Structures are given as structure tokens and as C-alpha cells.
Amino acid sequence: MRGGLRKALFVTLLVTASGFLAALFPALFGLADLRQGVGGWALACLAGLAVGIAGLWAMLTLLDGHFDQLVRLHGAVLGAGVRGGTLPDSWKQSDGRPDELQRLAGAIATVLARDRADDRRVDARLSAILGAIGEPILVVTQTGLVSLTNARATALLGQDRLRLGGSIFAILDREALTEASAAAHAAAAPVERILPGVTGDTYATRIAPMAEPDGLLLVFLSDMPGHMPSPVSGPAEHDMGLHDMPPDIPLRPDLPLADLPALSLDCETTGLDVASDRVVSAAGIVMQGPRLYRHLAYDRLVNPGVPIPASSTAIHGISDAMVADAPPISEVLAELSGLLRGRVVIGHNIAFDLAVLRAEAARHGVAWTDPPALCTALLFSFLYPRHRDLNMEAVAAMCGAEIEGRHTAFGDCLVTAEIFAGMLPMLAERGVTTLADAERIMAQPSIMLARQHEAGWHGSAAGKPDGKAGER
Known part of the structure; x- marks a missing residue:
């Protein structure tokens, strides 16, 4: 009406x-x-x-x-x-x-x-211009991710190896390119090098430093005999968002949630017993308040060292065969520790994931310290204390988030990140604007918090969840 x-x-x-x-x-x-x-x-x-x-x-x-x-x-x-x-x-x-x-x-x-259409129109024009350049060109980020390539570079280096978001070090020797990058930045001017490839090829290359976006422009010189493919043309492909990096903001209690350096984290496991079940998959996405840095995402299968029950495989789809060649949890814990350094971990019933990781670290003798954490289930229970259904689907619906890839570690990370972004204005309306505010309200007595404690998620007490605290 x-x-x-x-x-x-x-x-x-x-x-x-x-x-x-x-x-x-x-x-x-x-x-x-x-x-x-x-x-x-x-x-x-x-x-x-x-x-x-x-x-x-x-x-x-x-x-x-x-x-x-x-x-x-x-x-x-x-x-x-x-x-x-x-x-x-x-x-x-x-x-x-x-x-x-x-x-x-x-x-x-x-x-x-309309904004997306305008961006695509600008991108298409830029791609056409770059595609008309005669030499093979690449742009790589400071971490070595390929953010731009034209058709000639793809033909030269191989479509099976060269892709947006892929590592240049899968094609060119890391040590040689790192030395050339340092020389170019020191001279503040392009330098020319013969760069060895990882398969024994060599490439005459001009390496130009870039300040904005931070990275390198690689031009493969056309006068290198035997290396130039037949003439090719076509639009360039690029993703300049790969150059974006979250600002280095130290964690402090009065830090606004909108500026919070965070990692949306989720683990898939062999079961719901935090004392004995094992991690089979872990994923995380770097955030800064409501902003996601997808190119800084982390997604790993984990070999749990024990058979995965069929009942668990039916939920997350991970089988024994899929993790047979995956790294052990000890390697994954070390990688997660580096990702979590200086960040708050965010997750839906994140106490479950941290309890499992804590138990895995103790089981394998790996040093582990729980990071500061924000639980979207507890935050939601503060916003809607009468809302009894606190599983991820229900909370996502209330926060305007969409469910994609449910019960996969990476999919649940994305949903949790969207839930957190959607919660920020709701929390601000209730006076919850800083990290200290969020930690304070999560510590308030609630049915959800009591269930998490009963399940043994917040300490060393053993216990099995009854399915109500951890409908994850």
C-alpha cells in the first residue's frame, strides 16, 4: 500500500x-x-x-x-x-x-x-587501454600478488600459471625479484634485470617501483630473443583492491568498533566436544571495522590425525580423503597466531572455536594464547534479549546478512563478517561504540553465556554442549 x-x-x-x-x-x-x-x-x-x-x-x-x-x-x-x-x-x-x-x-x-556500473565502465576503458600496450606488463603488490596483467603477459608466462590474485613467486624467482625490487625502490627509478623463472626460463624485465598503489610494475622487454609469443591482443585484467592493506592501529580499550582491526574466524571440527574433537578446517578474513580484505583471507584444510565421523562429514562435507595431504594442526596454529597478532577475533559462538584451538595446542605442545574476542551471538543476545533463537541463520536474518556456504569455515567467516558489520549501527544506538563497551556487555549474565560456560568453552572445565549453546 x-x-x-x-x-x-x-x-x-x-x-x-x-x-x-x-x-x-x-x-x-x-x-x-x-x-x-x-x-x-x-x-x-x-x-x-x-x-x-x-x-x-x-x-x-x-x-x-x-x-x-x-x-x-x-x-x-x-x-x-x-x-x-x-x-x-x-x-x-x-x-x-x-x-x-x-x-x-x-x-x-x-x-x-549505478556506482558498480560506473566502476565497471571505468575498468573496461582502462583494461582496453592497457591491453593495447605492445609489451607484456604486470603489476604486483608489495606481497607479490598479481593485481594487473595484459593479454601479452598472459601469453608469455602461461595462462595456467598467471592469474589475478596469484603469487608472482610461482613464476619468477623470489630472491632475484626481491633484489630487483629493493634496487628499484632505492634508486626511485626503474631498473632492468634478467629475472630467472622457477622453471629455468629467463626474462629481460624492467622493474619500476610504485608508491600508490604500493607495488611494482614489471615490463617484459620485447627484444629478448626467443621469449616473445606471437602478437596477441585483448583487454587487461586487474584488481587494484589487492593493494589495499588495513592500517596499522594498535589495539586499545577505547578503540572504536568501526576502526577495529579484526579477524573473522571459523573452524570446522570432527564434533562438538571441545575437549576431544579435532579441527578439520580453519578460515579467517582480515577486517577493519565493517571493511573486509578478501585478498588477506586464510582458508586451510587440516589433517586431524583421526577419522572424521560420517555424521560430521554430512554437515561440513569434509572427508578423510580430502584432508589426507593437508597440514597438521600444529602448522595451522602457527599461521593463525600470526594472523591474529594485533587483531581481535570475531566469530559466532567464537568461544567454541577458541576452546577447540586451545585444546589442540595443548595436545600438540604448541604455544597458544587466546586473542581478545567478540562473539556475535553474545552481542546479538544483548541487542535482543528476548530473542531465543541465536543460531547463525536466525541472527543473520535479523541483521540483514545473507547465508552463503553455510557450515564451511570460509562461508561462515563471510556470514559472521556481514553480521558484525550489520550490528555496528545497532550497537551504536545502545551506546556500544568501543572495544571495551563490547567486552563489557558480553560479560553480562545471559542465558547464552551460561550455556557456553556449561559447555566448557570458556575454561578448562570439561563438558559437552547440549546443542543449545552451540548451534553453530
């Missing part, structure tokens, strides 16, 4: 005013006197009062629901960065929302789509 909220408020206001007028009319004209008993006019007065109070309550409910939906839309817009600049599909349907709010969501979705 067009103007749904406006009309609903007008109707409830009319009903409220009519009710209170009906209650006042008999009293003003002396038609109702309760000292003489409850007669017809007295009943009319009481009925009008009841209608007025009901109408007032309906108005407050409509307004409260409307502002709650606005906060959720705010969260969905923040979470759009996680989804690549789109609103969740749920905002494309009315779902009983007022027409005004639905039009606002539609306008935001249109602007986001």
Missing part, C-alpha cells in the same frame, strides 16, 4: 484522538458519574479511554518498528561492503515493510548498482 506507514499513523492517530474524545465527552458534560454506578455513559467513557490507549500503543509500536527497520537498513548498507556493494535479497522484497522504507531501500540499491 503506497504511503503505508503514513496512512497507518494517520489512522492510529485518528483512532487515538477519537477514543480520548469519547472518554472525555461524557465527563465534560456531566453525563457519566461513577458515584452513581457504572451506567451506559460510564461504559462509553471507559471504552473510549481503552481505545485511545490502544491507539497510542499502536502508534508507538509502529514508530518503534519503523526506526528499528531504519537501523537494520543502516547495517545492511554497511554490510554491502562485505557483499561487493549490494543489499541483501531480503531488502528487494517488501516482507511487510512500510512502502516508504521499501522505496528508500530501493533507492539505495539503485545508487549502489
Whole structure:
């Protein structure tokens, strides 16, 4: 219905005013006197009062629901960065929302789509220009990720080896390229080198340092005999987002959640007993507040050293054959420790994941210190204390997040990151804006926290979850 909220408020206001007028009319004209008993006019007065109070309550409910939906839309817009600049599909349907709010969501979705279309148009033009360059060219990040390549470079180095986001060190010798990079940065000018490839090939290359974006431009020289492929053409491929790195912000209690250096973490396991079950997969995505750095993602299968129960495989899809050649948990713990350094770990029922990792570290004699952690389930239970369903699907629906790749470590990381981004404006409305604020409310007594303690997730006490605390 067009103007749904406006009309609903007008109707409830009319009903409220009519009710209170009906209650006042008999009293003003002396038609109702309760000292003489409850007669017809007295009943009319009481009925009008009841209608007025009901109408007032309906108005407050409509307004409260409307502002709650606005906060959720705010969260969905923040979470759009996680989804690549789109609103969740749920905002494309009315779902009983007022027409005004639905039009606002539609306008935001249109602007986001227009921005993405403009970006794609600029990208297409840039790709065409770079594709017309005669020499094979590459751009790599400071960590060696390929962020740009033209068709000639792909033909020269091999389509099976050269890909966006792949490591240049899978093609060129690491030591030689690192030395050339240092020389170029020291001279603040391009240098020319003969770079050896990992398969024995050599490439005459001009290496130019770049400050913005930080990295290197590699130009493969056309006068190197025997190396140039037949002429090729085509647009360049690029992803300049690979150069983005989170700022180095030290953790402190008063750090705003919107600037929080974090790692969205999830583990898949052989079961739900934190004392004895093992990790079979671990994934993490680096965050800075609501922003994701997908190129800094971590995703590993883990060989648990024990058979994976069929009941667990049915949930996460990981079998014994899939982890046969995977690294042991000791290697993964070392890698996770490096990723978590200086960051807060975020997860849905993250105490479960940390308890399993803690037990694995003790089992294998690996040094491990629990990082500071924020649990999206506990944060949500603070926002909605009467909401009993705190599994990831229910919380995602309330926060405007979309479920993709559920019960895979990487998929659950993405969902958790989107949930956290969507929660930020809701938490801010309740005065929770800093890391210390979030840690304080998570420590408040709640049914969810009590269940996590009973399951043995927060300490050394052994115990098995009853399925209620850890519907992960």
C-alpha cells in the first residue's frame, strides 16, 4: 500500500484522538458519574479511554518498528561492503515493510548498482587501454600478488600459471625479484634485470617501483630473443583492491568498533566436544571495522590425525580423503597466531572455536594464547534479549546478512563478517561504540553465556554442549 506507514499513523492517530474524545465527552458534560454506578455513559467513557490507549500503543509500536527497520537498513548498507556493494535479497522484497522504507531501500540499491556500473565502465576503458600496450606488463603488490596483467603477459608466462590474485613467486624467482625490487625502490627509478623463472626460463624485465598503489610494475622487454609469443591482443585484467592493506592501529580499550582491526574466524571440527574433537578446517578474513580484505583471507584444510565421523562429514562435507595431504594442526596454529597478532577475533559462538584451538595446542605442545574476542551471538543476545533463537541463520536474518556456504569455515567467516558489520549501527544506538563497551556487555549474565560456560568453552572445565549453546 503506497504511503503505508503514513496512512497507518494517520489512522492510529485518528483512532487515538477519537477514543480520548469519547472518554472525555461524557465527563465534560456531566453525563457519566461513577458515584452513581457504572451506567451506559460510564461504559462509553471507559471504552473510549481503552481505545485511545490502544491507539497510542499502536502508534508507538509502529514508530518503534519503523526506526528499528531504519537501523537494520543502516547495517545492511554497511554490510554491502562485505557483499561487493549490494543489499541483501531480503531488502528487494517488501516482507511487510512500510512502502516508504521499501522505496528508500530501493533507492539505495539503485545508487549502489549505478556506482558498480560506473566502476565497471571505468575498468573496461582502462583494461582496453592497457591491453593495447605492445609489451607484456604486470603489476604486483608489495606481497607479490598479481593485481594487473595484459593479454601479452598472459601469453608469455602461461595462462595456467598467471592469474589475478596469484603469487608472482610461482613464476619468477623470489630472491632475484626481491633484489630487483629493493634496487628499484632505492634508486626511485626503474631498473632492468634478467629475472630467472622457477622453471629455468629467463626474462629481460624492467622493474619500476610504485608508491600508490604500493607495488611494482614489471615490463617484459620485447627484444629478448626467443621469449616473445606471437602478437596477441585483448583487454587487461586487474584488481587494484589487492593493494589495499588495513592500517596499522594498535589495539586499545577505547578503540572504536568501526576502526577495529579484526579477524573473522571459523573452524570446522570432527564434533562438538571441545575437549576431544579435532579441527578439520580453519578460515579467517582480515577486517577493519565493517571493511573486509578478501585478498588477506586464510582458508586451510587440516589433517586431524583421526577419522572424521560420517555424521560430521554430512554437515561440513569434509572427508578423510580430502584432508589426507593437508597440514597438521600444529602448522595451522602457527599461521593463525600470526594472523591474529594485533587483531581481535570475531566469530559466532567464537568461544567454541577458541576452546577447540586451545585444546589442540595443548595436545600438540604448541604455544597458544587466546586473542581478545567478540562473539556475535553474545552481542546479538544483548541487542535482543528476548530473542531465543541465536543460531547463525536466525541472527543473520535479523541483521540483514545473507547465508552463503553455510557450515564451511570460509562461508561462515563471510556470514559472521556481514553480521558484525550489520550490528555496528545497532550497537551504536545502545551506546556500544568501543572495544571495551563490547567486552563489557558480553560479560553480562545471559542465558547464552551460561550455556557456553556449561559447555566448557570458556575454561578448562570439561563438558559437552547440549546443542543449545552451540548451534553453530
